[in-house]
Amino acid sequence: MTFPARLAIASGLLALFASSVALAAYPERTVKLVVPYAAGGPTDTFARVLTEVWGKNLGATMIVENKSGAGTMLGTEFVAKSAPDGYTILLSTVAHSVNPSLHESLSYDPIKDFSSVGLAARAPLVLVVNNDLPAHTVTEFFEYLKSNPGKVNYASAGIGSAPHLGGALLNHIGKFETIHVPYRGSAPAMADVIGGHAEFMIDSAPTGLAQVKAGTVRLLATSMKDRLPLTPDTPAIAEYLPGYEAYTWNAVLVPAGTPAEVIEQIRSALQKSLQDPALKEKANMMGLLLESEPNPADLDVFISAEIDKWRDVVKTSDMSKN
Numbered sequence: 001m002t003f004p005a006r007l008a009i010a011s012g013l014l015a016l017f018a019s020s021v022a023l024a025a026y027p028e029r030t031v032k033l034v035v036p037y038a039a040g041g042p043t044d045t046f047a048r049v050l051t052e053v054w055g056k057n058l059g060a061t062m063i064v065e066n067k068s069g070a071g072t073m074l075g076t077e078f079v080a081k082s083a084p085d086g087y088t089i090l091l092s093t094v095a096h097s098v099n100p101s102l103h104e105s106l107s108y109d110p111i112k113d114f115s116s117v118g119l120a121a122r123a124p125l126v127l128v129v130n131n132d133l134p135a136h137t138v139t140e141f142f143e144y145l146k147s148n149p150g151k152v153n154y155a156s157a158g159i160g161s162a163p164h165l166g167g168a169l170l171n172h173i174g175k176f177e178t179i180h181v182p183y184r185g186s187a188p189a190m191a192d193v194i195g196g197h198a199e200f201m202i203d204s205a206p207t208g209l210a211q212v213k214a215g216t217v218r219l220l221a222t223s224m225k226d227r228l229p230l231t232p233d234t235p236a237i238a239e240y241l242p243g244y245e246a247y248t249w250n251a252v253l254v255p256a257g258t259p260a261e262v263i264e265q266i267r268s269a270l271q272k273s274l275q276d277p278a279l280k281e282k283a284n285m286m287g288l289l290l291e292s293e294p295n296p297a298d299l300d301v302f303i304s305a306e307i308d309k310w311r312d313v314v315k316t317s318d319m320s321k322n
Helices: 003-025 042-058 070-080 095-102 138-147 162-174 186-195 205-214 260-274 277-285 296-317
Strands: 031-035 062-066 088-092 114-130 153-156 179-182 200-204 217-222 247-255
Touching (some): 031 070, 042 062, 042 247, 042 260, 070 088, 070 095, 070 247, 095 296, 114 138, 114 162, 114 186, 114 205, 114 296, 138 217, 153 162, 153 186, 162 179, 162 200, 162 296, 179 186, 186 200, 186 205, 200 205, 205 217, 247 260, 247 296, 260 277
Parallel strands (some): 031 062, 031 088, 153 179, 153 200
Antiparallel strands (some): 088 247, 114 200, 114 217, 114 247
């Protein structure tokens, strides 16, 4: 064997060894979980309790880094353009699947620029109405909407938010003509439902149910396909409107090109964390349904399905203009 050939083989082996050592060493520094929302919101709150457990199971210090703006696109772009080394992770929501339809162009590809780790949690919504609305059941509510086309307002936390999607899907499947009124967050939206300036809202379960408990609004239904464990006596909208299901979610993504071995380390630690009893209890108080076995393949299918689902809703509702 010639010297150049031996040198090439030696160089290849050295590179392979260096790569193996690098993978074996992961994680050797702080891991950032990027939340594309401002601090204090539901996604941020969940991220902070999750990283406490996740970091221990991963064997690393994990910190939450908030990069809000442009309807989650700022933080999402940051992760898409980060080094694919496992040290920058994105905690995405349903906005990840809606933005491609809301905006003519994105600075990143929601599929090609990311590798999936797994779905972490689902966050159901609840349909609540103003106490003075003459509808005490879902059937009465739907009859009221049909009798008042273009006259009933629903509030949301903003264009493209989960409450907006919930209302748009209601119109899309039920063929109703309710009017969307966007607000700068859930709190002012709910305040106007309570005050009677908007007739209903499909709000996140924790905040919606808190108002129901306080007696300021009336609960009619929940948004997921099946009834919620927290409210077993409350019907799901799907029981009256087949095919209806709206909720937000928290999915874990990393930059495309992240080594499979690193993704598996992240995923394995995530799964162990989601099965932690203390985390489950905290998540339950937040109204979250944790996944038991997150995996990349399932998340790939899920996100693609969500993009297709909301594309149709955005198109038929002119959501980008509402």
